[in-house]
Amino acid sequence: MKAVWIIARKELKSFFDSLIAYILLVLFLGFCGFFTWIYGSDVFFIGQATLRPFFSIAYWTLFIFIPALTMRMIAEEKKTGTIELLLTKPITDRQLVVGKFLAALMLIAITLLFTLPYVISIASLGNLDNGEVVMGYLGLLLMSATYIAIGLYASSITNNQIVAFLTALFISLFFHVIFDVLDNGLSGWLAQLFNMLNLSAHFESLQRGVLDTKDLVYFFSLIFLGLYLTESNIARRKISG
Amino acid sequence: MDIKIEKLTKKYGSHRAVDQISFEVHQGEILGFLGPNGAGKTTTMKIITNYLNPDEGEVFIGGKKLSEHADELKRHIGYLPENNPLYHDMPVVDYLEFCAALQGIERLRIPERVREMIRITGLNAEKHKKIGELSKGYRQRVGLAQAMIHNPSILILDEPTTGLDPNQIVEIRRLIRELGREKTVILSTHILPEVEATCDRILIINDGKIVADGTAEHLRKQAQGQEILTVKIEDGDVNAIFKALQSLSTVATVDFMDRSLSRFEVQSRPGCTSRREIFNLCVQNHWTLTEMAVSEAKLEDIFRELTMN
Numbered sequence: 236m237k238a239v240w241i242i243a244r245k246e247l248k249s250f251f252d253s254l255i256a257y258i259l260l261v262l263f264l265g266f267c268g269f270f271t272w273i274y275g276s277d278v279f280f281i282g283q284a285t286l287r288p289f290f291s292i293a294y295w296t297l298f299i300f301i302p303a304l305t306m307r308m309i310a311e312e313k314k315t316g317t318i319e320l321l322l323t324k325p326i327t328d329r330q331l332v333v334g335k336f337l338a339a340l341m342l343i344a345i346t347l348l349f350t351l352p353y354v355i356s357i358a359s360l361g362n363l364d365n366g367e368v369v370m371g372y373l374g375l376l377l378m379s380a381t382y383i384a385i386g387l388y389a390s391s392i393t394n395n396q397i398v399a400f401l402t403a404l405f406i407s408l409f410f411h412v413i414f415d416v417l418d419n420g421l422s423g424w425l426a427q428l429f430n431m432l433n434l435s436a437h438f439e440s441l442q443r444g445v446l447d448t449k450d451l452v453y454f455f456s457l458i459f460l461g462l463y464l465t466e467s468n469i470a471r472r473k474i475s476g
Numbered sequence: 477m478d479i480k481i482e483k484l485t486k487k488y489g490s491h492r493a494v495d496q497i498s499f500e501v502h503q504g505e506i507l508g509f510l511g512p513n514g515a516g517k518t519t520t521m522k523i524i525t526n527y528l529n530p531d532e533g534e535v536f537i538g539g540k541k542l543s544e545h546a547d548e549l550k551r552h553i554g555y556l557p558e559n560n561p562l563y564h565d566m567p568v569v570d571y572l573e574f575c576a577a578l579q580g581i582e583r584l585r586i587p588e589r590v591r592e593m594i595r596i597t598g599l600n601a602e603k604h605k606k607i608g609e610l611s612k613g614y615r616q617r618v619g620l621a622q623a624m625i626h627n628p629s630i631l632i633l634d635e636p637t638t639g640l641d642p643n644q645i646v647e648i649r650r651l652i653r654e655l656g657r658e659k660t661v662i663l664s665t666h667i668l669p670e671v672e673a674t675c676d677r678i679l680i681i682n683d684g685k686i687v688a689d690g691t692a693e694h695l696r697k698q699a700q701g702q703e704i705l706t707v708k709i710e711d712g713d714v715n716a717i718f719k720a721l722q723s724l725s726t727v728a729t730v731d732f733m734d735r736s737l738s739r740f741e742v743q744s745r746p747g748c749t750s751r752r753e754i755f756n757l758c759v760q761n762h763w764t765l766t767e768m769a770v771s772e773a774k775l776e777d778i779f780r781e782l783t784m785n
Contacts, residue, residue: 241577253565316561320622323525323557324578325550473529 238326242334243341246308250342259300263346266296271353284361289353290371290442294435297343297379298411302403304342305386306396308335309465314394318469328469332462336383343379347372367444374441377454378434382407384461391468410434410457477538477552477629478502479524479660484533486519493519495684496533501677503629506656508675509664512783516684517664518558521632524662525555537630551580554628556636560619564608568599568618571607572625579626593621596651612639620648624655631655633663637670649674668775682783695778703744706733707754708767714738720757726750739767 250256270292271277277288312318321331357363382403389403390396411434418429418436430436434457437450479501486494494516501507509517522528524535526546535542537549563571572590581589594603597617602610607618616639623631636652637645652661652674665671671678672692680688680695688695709717714735721730721740726748733739744750751768758765 237580238578241574245574248570249563249565315564316557316559317563319522319527319557320555320561321578323527323550323553323555324575325547325580326578327547472527 238330239334239337242321242326242331243337246335246338247341250304250338255304256342256345259304259342260346260349263293263296263300264349267292267350267353278357278360284357284363286354286357286363286368286371287442289350290375293347293350293375294378294438297375298382298407299404301339301343301379301382302386302389302400302407304339305383305390305403306400307390308339308387309390309469310393310396310399313391322469328466332387332466332469336380336387336462339383339386340376340380343383344376347375364444367442370441370444370446373446374438377441377451378438381410381434381454381457381461384458384465385410388461388465388468391465477660478536479630479662480536480539481520481524482534482536484520484523484530484535486516486523486528487531492684494523494530497681497684497686498533499679499686499689501660501662503660504657505677506652506661506663506675508671508678509662509681510666510668510671510678510779511664511681513666515681515783517681518634520681521555521634521662521664522557525553525632526550551626552629554623554626554631556619556623556631556633558634560616560638562607562615562618565606567606568594568603568610571618572621575622576625581626589625589627593625596624597621598647613641613644616640616648617644620651629659631659631661631663633661635665636663637665637667645670668779672775680779680782687782688778692775695775703749704771705742705744705750705754706739706767706769706771707742707765708737708739709754709758710738710764710766712738712761712763716761717763720761721754724750724753724757726753741771 250259267289271289272279275288278285281288309318312321322328354363354368385406386399386403389406390399392402393399410432414429414433415435418426418433421429431453434453437453440447440450481500482498484494484497485492497516497520499507509520511517519528523530524537524542526542526549529543537552540549542549566574569590572593573586576586576589577583594600597620599614599617599621602614607615610618616636620633620636623633631652633652637648640648649670652663655661656674656676663674675692677691678688678695679686707721717738718730718732718740721727721742726744727742727750728745729743731741731743733741742750742754751770754768755765757763
């Protein structure tokens with residue numbers, strides 16, 4: 236557990252040292268602020284004391300930003316060979332993957348923390364449904380964790396960051412949109428299958444302020460699957476060289 | 477801690493990068509790992525450090541199987557990989573602290589260990605720079621510092637002196653020799669004088685197989701079937717001297733090295749020495765023997781003989 240924390244701390248620090256963290260913060264807050272308060276179906280357009288406009292824009296911004304965050308995390312270590320240095324130290328492949336996962340998740344959590352003024356502002360405008368807000372943030376975090384796990388997996392299959400970015404985006408796109416489209420276009424057991432796989436449906440169910448075990452199981456299984464595949468991808472070096 | 481390697485085999489596809497290698501290294505011994513590029517040195521080192529798994533065979537460290545006790549045994553190994561990979565955007569001190577923490581050094585002892593390593597490797601003036609800003613020689617020192625930070629009892633160094641200038645090479649060799657007194661060291665290199673200068677024992681590997689194992693002296697003796705002398709004989713006709721040398725019963729071949737200076741290379745028959753005979757020949761003919769030297773078989777020659785197919 237200690238090794239996980241050491242890796243996570245180093246990764247988080249390197250996000251801030253390399254400006255990635257600041258760029259993410261500025262862009263994310265810029266986008267979300269613009270569409271939550273100024274443009275489109277913003278808070279004033281809806282005329283209700285709700286954070287829904289923010290959640291739906293954050294839903295898309297994070298979808299794009301997370302692959303950019305995770306693309307270098309393993310691909311670069313593989314390219315420069317530093318992964319060899321790490322894994323010959325007393326640390327397991329799993330600890331490395333989990334450490335990196337936590338670092339990215341912590342960065343997203345920090346970013347989301349900066350949107351707390353939105354909550355306070357809107358709460359002062361009218362009657363805010365607290366449950367809805369908590370569940371909304373939980374939904375964003377769970378979704379981010381899922382896409383981080385997918386992003387890490389994509390980063391572990393290649394040495395090239397661009398390939399990792401596009402692969403992560405491609406895989407995420409299925410959960411984000413494509414399963415939703417298929418779900419709507421089909422009927423019968425296929426529709427049910429796609430509905431089950433569709434991330435946006437689970438996200439929306441959380442947004443309604445309901446904590447359903449079905450949704451938690453969905454997110455956690457995707458996270459575990461992503462991290463497990465990442466770990467076995469890294470471990471594969473041992474056998475095939 | 478002793479390292480024992482038993483019948484190690486690693487295949488890449490159908491190619492056997494390492495083929496049934498067995499050897500032992502004891503505590504207090506520095507083993508020089510020699511071989512042409514692609515002979516299997518790096519692969520063997522990666523297996524010992526548990527970065528790769530062997531297809532067959534087993535590594536024992538301190539009598540324990542590496543495949544079963546990897547997490548525990550990795551703590552005792554310090555490793556400098558080939559090409560010395562480092563995080564270029566990290567400052568030297570931060571990087572060493574990170575490595576120390578990963579090696580499980582107590583939090584309070586980390587600054588002390590980092591200071592110690594910086595002192596040993598002479599990185600003091602560069603310690604706050606980012607690793608990417610350092611010259612190759614300094615990066616190599618950072619690589620060595622991270623390998624030794626937890627005071628491991630086993631050091632695996634893959635080409636530790638590449639990119640260093642001659643002064644640094646001497647320093648690093650001295651450091652390795654010092655460490656080698658109490659630790660088990662395996663180092664690979666292409667630089668042959670380096671092996672002689674630092675290592676107690678040499679292991680030459682070619683095409684995944686061990687072709688020689690022993691001290692530099694031992695290998696020389698093995699390779700040196702025939703005595704080769706360089707002689708310079710003056711005060712006589714060059715051709716007459718040449719003929720006289722050739723007619724000696726112990727001499728196999730004679731070659732002119734330098735006709736105008738009358739220097740010859742004399743190769744004796746296997747198992748014979750011609751030094752006395754040449755001296756007596758000169759006395760009989762009133763020639764003056766001004767130079768006679770036994771040329772040692774160079775490590776380079778031994779290496780080439782063993783690894784050229």
